[in-house]
Amino acid sequence: MAELAGGGREIEQRGLFFEEFELGARYLHRPGRTATEADNVLFTTLTMNTQGLHLDAAFAASQPFGRPLINSMWTLSTMVGASVAQLTQGTLVAQLAMGEITFPHPMFAGDTLYTETTPTHARPSRSRPGQGIVTLAHTGRNQRGEVVATASRTALVWCVGAGPGEGT
Numbered sequence: 001m002a003e004l005a006g007g008g009r010e011i012e013q014r015g016l017f018f019e020e021f022e023l024g025a026r027y028l029h030r031p032g033r034t035a036t037e038a039d040n041v042l043f044t045t046l047t048m049n050t051q052g053l054h055l056d057a058a059f060a061a062s063q064p065f066g067r068p069l070i071n072s073m074w075t076l077s078t079m080v081g082a083s084v085a086q087l088t089q090g091t092l093v094a095q096l097a098m099g100e101i102t103f104p105h106p107m108f109a110g111d112t113l114y115t116e117t118t119p120t121h122a123r124p125s126r127s128r129p130g131q132g133i134v135t136l137a138h139t140g141r142n143q144r145g146e147v148v149a150t151a152s153r154t155a156l157v158w159c160v161g162a163g164p165g166e167g168t
Contacts, residue, residue, distance in 0.1 A: 024118065114142075114143070129162075131162065
C-alpha cells in the first residue's frame with residue numbers, strides 16, 4: 001500500500017483471503033439489481049437461448065406465469081456476480097464447481113434481485129500451498145423477500161501473503 005500525503009494510505013478494494021472467510025456469516029451484497037426487459041432479451045440472445053418464455057411476450061402470456069420470465073441463467077449469473085466485489089475480487093484463483101442450483105420462484109422484468117452468501121466450508125488446499133478451498137451458499141431474493149435462486153459454489157482462493165503482490 002502506498003503512503004499518501006498527510007499520512008493516509010491507499011486501500012484497494014478486494015475480496016477476502018482464505019483466512020478472512022467467516023463460516024456461517026451472512027454476507028449481504030448491495031445494492032440489489034433490478035432486472036429489465038432489455039437485460040432479459042440481451043442475455044437470452046447472447047447465450048443463444050431461443051426459449052419463447054423469455055423472448056416472445058405473446059407466447060409467454062399464454063403460459064402459466066402469463067408473462068415473460070427473466071432467464072434463470074441471468075438470475076444465476078447476476079447472483080454470483082453480485083458477490084464478487086465483497087468476496088473474491090482479486091483473491092480468486094479459480095472457480096472449481098457449481099452445484100445445488102434451484103430457482104424456486106420466477107423473476108420478472110421489474111423485480112429486484114438481492115443476493116446474500118454464507119460460507120459453509122473451508123479448508124486449506126492439499127495440493128496447492130498458499131491457497132484454500134471455500135464453499136459458498138448463494139441465495140437470491142426478490143424485493144418481496146421470496147427466494148428466486150440458490151446455488152452452491154466452490155472456489156479456490158489465495159491465502160494471506162501468498163497471492164500475487166502479497167510477498168510471494
